[in-house]
Amino acid sequence: MIVFERVTKRYPNGREALTGASFSIDTGEMVFLTGRSGAGKSTVLKLIALIERPTRGTVSVDGLNLGQMRPHRLPAYRRMLGVVFQEHRLLADRPVFDNVALPLVVSGAKPAEVDKRVRAALDQVGLRGREPMLPNELSVGEQQRVGIARAVVARPRVLIADEPTGNLDPDLALEVMRLFKRFQDVGVTVVVATHDLHLVQQFGQRSIVLEAGRVLGSGEAPLPSMTASR
Amino acid sequence: MLSGYIAHHLRALLGSAGRLARAPFATFMTALVIALALATPLGLAVLVRNALAATGGFAAAMDLSVYLHASVPLSRAQALAHAARARAGVAAVDVISADDALQEFRRYSGFGDALAALPGNPLPNVLRVHPTAQASSAQALAALRNWFASRPEVEVVQVDADWVRRFNALLELLRRVLWVAGAVLSAAVLVVVGNTIRLEIANRRAEIEVVKLVGGSDAFVRRPFLYTGALYGATGALLAWAVVAAALLALQGPVSDLAQAYGSRFGIAGPTLPEAGLTLGAGTLLGWLGAWVSAARHLHSIEPRE
Numbered sequence: 001m002i003v004f005e006r007v008t009k010r011y012p013n014g015r016e017a018l019t020g021a022s023f024s025i026d027t028g029e030m031v032f033l034t035g036r037s038g039a040g041k042s043t044v045l046k047l048i049a050l051i052e053r054p055t056r057g058t059v060s061v062d063g064l065n066l067g068q069m070r071p072h073r074l075p076a077y078r079r080m081l082g083v084v085f086q087e088h089r090l091l092a093d094r095p096v097f098d099n100v101a102l103p104l105v106v107s108g109a110k111p112a113e114v115d116k117r118v119r120a121a122l123d124q125v126g127l128r129g130r131e132p133m134l135p136n137e138l139s140v141g142e143q144q145r146v147g148i149a150r151a152v153v154a155r156p157r158v159l160i161a162d163e164p165t166g167n168l169d170p171d172l173a174l175e176v177m178r179l180f181k182r183f184q185d186v187g188v189t190v191v192v193a194t195h196d197l198h199l200v201q202q203f204g205q206r207s208i209v210l211e212a213g214r215v216l217g218s219g220e221a222p223l224p225s226m227t228a229s230r
Numbered sequence: 231m232l233s234g235y236i237a238h239h240l241r242a243l244l245g246s247a248g249r250l251a252r253a254p255f256a257t258f259m260t261a262l263v264i265a266l267a268l269a270t271p272l273g274l275a276v277l278v279r280n281a282l283a284a285t286g287g288f289a290a291a292m293d294l295s296v297y298l299h300a301s302v303p304l305s306r307a308q309a310l311a312h313a314a315r316a317r318a319g320v321a322a323v324d325v326i327s328a329d330d331a332l333q334e335f336r337r338y339s340g341f342g343d344a345l346a347a348l349p350g351n352p353l354p355n356v357l358r359v360h361p362t363a364q365a366s367s368a369q370a371l372a373a374l375r376n377w378f379a380s381r382p383e384v385e386v387v388q389v390d391a392d393w394v395r396r397f398n399a400l401l402e403l404l405r406r407v408l409w410v411a412g413a414v415l416s417a418a419v420l421v422v423v424g425n426t427i428r429l430e431i432a433n434r435r436a437e438i439e440v441v442k443l444v445g446g447s448d449a450f451v452r453r454p455f456l457y458t459g460a461l462y463g464a465t466g467a468l469l470a471w472a473v474v475a476a477a478l479l480a481l482q483g484p485v486s487d488l489a490q491a492y493g494s495r496f497g498i499a500g501p502t503l504p505e506a507g508l509t510l511g512a513g514t515l516l517g518w519l520g521a522w523v524s525a526a527r528h529l530h531s532i533e534p535r536e
Contacts, residue, residue, distance in 0.1 A: 049443065051534045079445030089440050106446040111237045150444070 001027050002048060002158065002189065007057035009043050009213075017043040019213040020057070025191060027062070027157075030184040031218075032200045033193040035210035041193035044210070045160045048191065049083055050074060061158065079107050082151030082188075084161035088143045090135040096122070096146050097131035103154035121149040125179060141172045148179060158189045165196055177203055239453070246457035250465075257465070260426050264466025264513065267419050269473040271412035272509050276474060276501055278404050284489070284496050292366050292394055296357040296378045297386040304328070307355035310383055314357065319365030319374060324358040331356060354385065368395065416516055419466070423459045423520030430455060431528045443534040452525040456518055463517020467510040475500050 002025040009018040018040045025031045033041040046052040047059050050066050059066045061077075069077060082103075090099045100121055104114045122128050125145035135143050144167060151159055161180065165173035177192075177199055184190045194200065200207055209216040250257040298307055304327050311323040331353045336345050361374060371389055378387045431438070441451055478500045489496035501509070 049534070051443070075442070075445045075447040075450075077445075078443060081445075083443055089436070089443075091437050091440060102441065102446075103444040105238060105241070106441060106444055106450050108235055108238065154444075 001025065001060075001062060002191070003058070003060045004044070004047075005058045005060075007047065007054045007059055009040075009047065009052060010055045017213050018047075018054075021210070021213070021215050022057075023208050023215055023218060025189060025208075027189055028184065028187045030181060030190040030203075030205045031192070032203075032205055032207040033191065033210060034195060034197065034200060034207050035216075036195065038212075039210040040213040041195075041210055042162055043213075045083075045162050045191065045193055048158070048160055049081055050077060075106070079103065079154065080157045082154070082156035082159040084144075084147050084151045084159070084164045086163040086166045088135070088147040090143060090146055090150075092135055095132050095134055096127065096138070099135065099146055100149045100153050102150060107154060117153055118149075121153040122146075124152070124182075125149045140167045141169070144168060144172075144176065145179075148176065152183055152188075156188065158191070159183055160191045160193075162193045163195070164192060165194065165199060170198075173199060174202070238450075242454045243457045246454050246461055250458065250461055257462075260422065260462055261465040261469055263422050264419050264462060264517070265469030265473055267415040267422070268467055268470035268509055268513050269477075270415055271408055272470055272501060272505065273474045273477065274404060274408040274411060275505060276478065276499075278401060278408060279502075279505075280498050281401055281404070283499065292361060292371060292389065294357075294359040294361070294371070294375060294378065295388040296359060296384055297388070298355045298357070298383045299385045300328075300352070300354045302355060302383045304355055306383055307357065310381060311357050314359060314378070317374070317377070319362050319370055320359060321362045322360045324360075326356040326358060328353045328355050416512070419463065419513070419516040420520040420523065423462050423517045424524035426462065427455050427459055427521045427524040428528055430458060431525065431532070435532055438529065438532050439534045442532070448529060451529055452522070455525045455529075456521045459521020459524075460514045460518040463513040463515065463520075464510060466517070467513025470509055470513065471501055471506050 004021050004023050007018050007021045008016065010016045017038075021040065021044070033044055035041050043052065047054055047066065048061060050069065054067050062080075064077065066077075091102075097118055100118045101114050104117060109117070118131070119128065122131065125148050127142060127145055127149065130138065130142065130146075135146065138146065144164065148161075148164070151161070159180065164180075165176055168176060173196065180190050180192060181203065204220055206218055206220055208218040296310075298310070304325075307325055307327070311325045314320055314323045328351050332345065332351050335353065357378075359374070359378070361371060365371070365374065375387050375389055378384050438451055478498055482498055485496070485498045
């Protein structure tokens, strides 16, 4: 379970990205974070991934208070997360196989296990056979799917994705979201930050709407104010 | 779990070796700088060892010449020689009789006629004492000298060991220079490797961020850089060995010629297997250490960011 309690995040430049944000996400739930650019969606994901720490308030994941987590516990915590970026952040000089294998390698998995699970993850995202290719030999959509395969290969408990469909055409975006839904179906908590309300509506999952760092509300469809802002 | 751990180490090692191999010129230049730093102490060590080998006959060079009073007969000289041979630290004693000495002097000096005009033999009987190698130290020689000097038959004891002492002092100085150079140049290797690894870390910042984001520990992230540092050090050590071996090869001829001029068959010897092994070990360790210091300092500050 992910819980934000009166969380405020102020960056060193003085910008307050979140102001007293409170919400919770159940284990195994799929939730969309929606809102305009600068609303605080990415900050929520950064706080969950412990890329940032809250200025005030408490963020907890599965009972762990992230603000008090010691640095040496960070790697083990991050191994229970899967993170998907809009810009993919693949290692350009490594083949697809190595990129996807990375979370397994850092956790010390046996080579045979790595091999089996990487191929399974690539199969899930429809990229079997692309193992030896370099990321720049793939299309943008394929690179995004490699990023997703990397995020799920180690069977994370929580999957977070920041604008994962930003660079994809509508069909591919839909396919990626279906993929996330399949992970949720097997018990993974999925948090997707997106401003694509059309996609959000199609999936009928709960949305948490952010506006200027504040939580406007949450529900199973985008709120009217959000719709109006687009 | 263990096979995964070993596989990761192997992957890190091979990955580091691959990275170095893909930039051969930069790798060679860095390794060459390390090699020059390591070659200096290695070369000095080889020089000291060869100097010791070349002066292995110092025990003979430090013979004592014991001049007896002119009145001491040959029989007493031989009795004294017999007593001296029984002493510890004495390898051999030759008795040079006054008659033999005169004949030799007559033969080589060119004063034959003048010597014939003398009423008698002015030369004394002499003992040539050869100390053992173990008794060639300054203290042992002094004790032996005092023993002869205390005998009533003896007029003068001559030990010409000053130049040997000077040479030994020079060797000791060289040994100290070797240690100081070793320490200073080891620090240079640390700096060279540390700076190279710092640049490597800066170039791979994006990759490090991703690895940390998927749960890579500091040890995991650090490992390839440690292997890179160790490989730089090992390559530098091998190059250092090659540099010293090449330098000695160039010196071999002139040194042999010089030794022959002094009637010696001394030939300069290259680095021994233990010396080569020590250099390789030291180079690898210094490379690893330099990388560790640099990685510990710079990796800490790299954290995932958007």
